[in-house]
Amino acid sequence: MSRIVMKFGGTxxxxxARIRYSARHIKREVDAGHQIAVVVSAMAGxxxxxxxxxxxxxxxxxxxEYDAVVSTGEQVSAGLLAIILQDMGISARSFxxxxxxxxxxxxxxxxxxxxxxxxxxxxxxxxxQVCVVTGFQGVSENNRITTLGRGGSxxxxxxxxxxxxxxxxxxxxxxxxxxxxxxRIAPKARRLSRISFEEMLEMASLGAKVLxxxxxxxxxxxxxxxxxRSSFADPDAPQIASDGSxxxxxxxxxxxxxxxxxxxxxxxxxxxxxxxxxxxxxxKDRPGVAAAVFGALADEQIIVDMIVQNVSxxxxxxxxxxTVPDGEFDKAMAAITLDEERFEYDSxxxxxxxxxxxxxxxxxxxHAGVAASMFKALxxxxxNIQLITTSEIKTSVLIxxxxxxxxxxxxxxxxxxxxxxx
Amino acid sequence: MSRIVMKFGGTxxxxxARIRYSARHIKREVDAGHQIAVVVSAMAGxxxxxxxxxxxxxxxxxxxEYDAVVSTGEQVSAGLLAIILQDMGISARSFxxxxxxxxxxxxxxxxxxxxxxxxxxxxxxxxxQVCVVTGFQGVSENNRITTLGRGGSxxxxxxxxxxxxxxxxxxxxxxxxxxxxxxRIAPKARRLSRISFEEMLEMASLGAKVLxxxxxxxxxxxxxxxxxRSSFADPDAPQIASDGSxxxxxxxxxxxxxxxxxxxxxxxxxxxxxxxxxxxxxxKDRPGVAAAVFGALADEQIIVDMIVQNVSxxxxxxxxxxTVPDGEFDKAMAAITLDEERFEYDSxxxxxxxxxxxxxxxxxxxHAGVAASMFKALxxxxxNIQLITTSEIKTSVLIxxxxxxxxxxxxxxxxxxxxxxx
Numbered sequence: 011m012s013r014i015v016m017k018f019g020g021t022x023x024x025x026x027a028r029i030r031y032s033a034r035h036i037k038r039e040v041d042a043g044h045q046i047a048v049v050v051s052a053m054a055g056x057x058x059x060x061x062x063x064x065x066x067x068x069x070x071x072x073x074x075e076y077d078a079v080v081s082t083g084e085q086v087s088a089g090l091l092a093i094i095l096q097d098m099g100i101s102a103r104s105f106x107x108x109x110x111x112x113x114x115x116x117x118x119x120x121x122x123x124x125x126x127x128x129x130x131x132x133x134x135x136x137x138x139q140v141c142v143v144t145g146f147q148g149v150s151e152n153n154r155i156t157t158l159g160r161g162g163s164x165x166x167x168x169x170x171x172x173x174x175x176x177x178x179x180x181x182x183x184x185x186x187x188x189x190x191x192x193x194r195i196a197p198k199a200r201r202l203s204r205i206s207f208e209e210m211l212e213m214a215s216l217g218a219k220v221l222x223x224x225x226x227x228x229x230x231x232x233x234x235x236x237x238x239r240s241s242f243a244d245p246d247a248p249q250i251a252s253d254g255s256x257x258x259x260x261x262x263x264x265x266x267x268x269x270x271x272x273x274x275x276x277x278x279x280x281x282x283x284x285x286x287x288x289x290x291x292x293x294k295d296r297p298g299v300a301a302a303v304f305g306a307l308a309d310e311q312i313i314v315d316m317i318v319q320n321v322s323x324x325x326x327x328x329x330x331x332x333t334v335p336d337g338e339f340d341k342a343m344a345a346i347t348l349d350e351e352r353f354e355y356d357s358x359x360x361x362x363x364x365x366x367x368x369x370x371x372x373x374x375x376x377h378a379g380v381a382a383s384m385f386k387a388l389x390x391x392x393x394n395i396q397l398i399t400t401s402e403i404k405t406s407v408l409i410x411x412x413x414x415x416x417x418x419x420x421x422x423x424x425x426x427x428x429x430x431x432x
Numbered sequence: 433m434s435r436i437v438m439k440f441g442g443t444x445x446x447x448x449a450r451i452r453y454s455a456r457h458i459k460r461e462v463d464a465g466h467q468i469a470v471v472v473s474a475m476a477g478x479x480x481x482x483x484x485x486x487x488x489x490x491x492x493x494x495x496x497e498y499d500a501v502v503s504t505g506e507q508v509s510a511g512l513l514a515i516i517l518q519d520m521g522i523s524a525r526s527f528x529x530x531x532x533x534x535x536x537x538x539x540x541x542x543x544x545x546x547x548x549x550x551x552x553x554x555x556x557x558x559x560x561q562v563c564v565v566t567g568f569q570g571v572s573e574n575n576r577i578t579t580l581g582r583g584g585s586x587x588x589x590x591x592x593x594x595x596x597x598x599x600x601x602x603x604x605x606x607x608x609x610x611x612x613x614x615x616r617i618a619p620k621a622r623r624l625s626r627i628s629f630e631e632m633l634e635m636a637s638l639g640a641k642v643l644x645x646x647x648x649x650x651x652x653x654x655x656x657x658x659x660x661r662s663s664f665a666d667p668d669a670p671q672i673a674s675d676g677s678x679x680x681x682x683x684x685x686x687x688x689x690x691x692x693x694x695x696x697x698x699x700x701x702x703x704x705x706x707x708x709x710x711x712x713x714x715x716k717d718r719p720g721v722a723a724a725v726f727g728a729l730a731d732e733q734i735i736v737d738m739i740v741q742n743v744s745x746x747x748x749x750x751x752x753x754x755t756v757p758d759g760e761f762d763k764a765m766a767a768i769t770l771d772e773e774r775f776e777y778d779s780x781x782x783x784x785x786x787x788x789x790x791x792x793x794x795x796x797x798x799h800a801g802v803a804a805s806m807f808k809a810l811x812x813x814x815x816n817i818q819l820i821t822t823s824e825i826k827t828s829v830l831i832x833x834x835x836x837x838x839x840x841x842x843x844x845x846x847x848x849x850x851x852x853x854x
Contacts, residue, residue, distance in 0.1 A: 075518070079512060085507075103494075153531060154531070
């Protein structure tokens with residue numbers, strides 16, 4: 011017997027038919043004798059409607075009232091799921107965030123979970139009652155409903171799994187796992203049976219969009235094993251992973267690096283398109299200049315992605331290049347050119363239309379030459395590299411957007427990630 | 433300065449434009465220096481959608497989960513109203529039933545309010561913050577959300593008014609008061625400036641449909657003065673009643689009889705159509721027979737309206753007549769004829785297509801001959817009376833449905849209720 015938290019996102023509870031289908035996944039686990047807590051999102055579309063109403067009511071709405079309104083979506087889906095489970099003969103009840111309670115900070119609209127008093131849920135789980143908990147929300151110390159911000163349901167699920175000491179947390183979504191790259195770009199993309207938390211973090215923040223970054227960070231910190239799997243899969247199919255891995259389900263296990271025996275040097279290739287690059291030339295090389303530049307951008311709420319600054323050859327001036335989304339390019343240029351004196355550069359140049367390609371893998375730590383081989387693979391395709399940044403388990407390059415898909419496919423093949431032809 | 437509870441029903445918060453319009457009524461009272469608590473229903477249509485989902489999820493759904501789902505409607509409208517009030521520069525916040533808390537029995541779907549801990553709301557009112565409270569719901573001692581059943585928002589408003597010792601409770605609806613009769617039937621129907629609780633109770637249960645019966649009972653018991661008024665009226669119109677009455681608003685004040693100086697003998701005429709009558713002839717006149725008959729009907733969930741039994745002339749047998757809605761006629765006949773022996777009657781007769789006309793007025797208590805004059809007025813129109821029942825402040829007759837509207841208009845004129853022609 012295991013204790014499992016199962017999380018179902020908006021598309022998995024989009025309507026009653028989908029909720030019923032998701033309930034069959036729950037029934038399978040209950041029938042196997044497991045103790046089950048479920049975390050649900052709102053029915054797809056509901057949250058957007060509620061947000062729209064709040065915005066229509068006032069463009070500057072009180073975040074506390076926004077939370078009261080928007081949190082109702084999960085209350086509805088949790089109640090309906092509990093009813094459907096009961097209809098299948100499964101003991102179940104719903105819990106709103108405040109009923110658990112899931113205690114959060116009082117930063118409404120973007121609250122952080124501070125603690126979960128799990129004794130009530132714990133007792134119900136021990137009685138083998140399915141506890142259906144509303145995701146995305148909690149309650150502040152002032153007894154007001156809070157929401158965690160977009161994608162917060164994944165975080166709710168991980169936090170609940172940590173609180174009730176679940177053996178794993180299954181994230182049911184509309185894809186059946188984490189892929190080596192986007193299958194729409196590289197048809198030979200393969201589902202990973204395992205991926206480390208660190209790699210998943212790089213994947214999530216680089217555009218894989220399967221799991222919310224915060225939830226992966228929390229899972230890593232609390233040691234909660236995550237499984238990304240599809241709620242659209244046949245709930246009654248035999249639950250044996252094709253790779254024979256021990257968690258026994260088709261999907262991707264996100265876990266500690268130590269659980270991954272054969273580490274790939276590269277686990278995945280990611281792509282972010284529509285990046286604009288801006289270069290400041292001959293910037294005075296002295297403390298405070300970079301802070302001034304990026305402070306000005308932060309003041310405009312512009313999120314900067316890559317930043318590269320080289321060591322200056324004469325110790326007096328240097329070049330700084332950074333990237334922003336294409337849509338923010340004009341705003342970023344304006345922020346930097348408005349008050350040129352302050353930033354002390356000679357000239358500024360920039361252009362839209364680049365793409366960032368990254369290769370990710372914990373194996374890089376122990377394998378030299380990954381970056382070099384990446385550049386080689388790209389040069390073989392005649393692709394010029396504009397910018398390079400690296401982290402411990404990731405190497406990213408900026409290239410002309412026109413070659414983005416070609417680069418992803420080339421690297422995917424080069425690092426041996428292609429699916430075997432059957 | 434007064435303390436006022438303002439209740440807005442589903443049509444008064446049907447969409448953001450309607451909520452905004454209702455908010456202007458609140459602003460008027462706030463600007464006048466009053467302390468305001470607001471009770472809201474769900475946006476019209478929302479509750480039906482939520483109920484439909486529950487029914488679709490399972491025909492035999494858990495009432496606790498039903499309550500969790502259905503109660504979200506008011507949470508949304510309360511939050512949106514609070515946002516709109518703030519947008520108008522009015523200090524406001526929403527309260528869910530559990531946040532107040534409004535404590536109820538745990539009869540889910542039809543809970544009764546057992547007490548309101550008003551200290552939190554009270555403190556906010558003293559700070560002149562508008563407290564927007566979700567109607568129709570509360571929380572059980574098990575910390576689960578309960579609903580009060582259909583129309584429960586009126587009851588929430590009255591209970592809150594009693595708890596915070598409000599000077600009055602304004603029920604905003606889609607009509608501008610209580611009328612002497614249905615204006616669609618008698619175009620000369622007049623809005624009553626005042627009506628007693630007792631009369632309102634008879635009006636409400638006889639089809640006036642303006643106020644929920646339970647809320648009037650509670651208001652009478654707690655001495656809460658109610659004002660029925662229209663949220664569709666111009667919020668900025670001068671708030672002086674045309675009759676100069678002291679509550680200062682156009683609408684109908686529902687209050688204690690003592691507050692009504694000039695008591696009308698008859699305050700209103702009501703009509704219920706589609707009544708079926710069933711007569712049991714030569715029933716054995718002995719204890720337990722009536723109980724057996726109406727017990728059998730109750731077992732079938734048939735709600736019986738009028739019941740008439742005459743004193744038997746020989747002390748051995750009597751006739752019993754009762755009415756049920758036309759739609760229940762066949763079921764009622766079946767229940768009574770299934771086991772004839774048990775009910776010990778000689779013959780049974782029944783027919784659909786009657787109408788019940790009632791005249792209501794506290795003045796009847798002190799005026800003899802109201803019933804007699806009613807029969808006279810009807811006979812002058814050639815209308816035959818099938819059945820008569822009376823209570824202290826009401827006389828009802830059953831007549832052929834074809835003459836229903838004629839009878840209402842005749843009685844309305846006869847008792848001097850017609851509006852003056854201007």
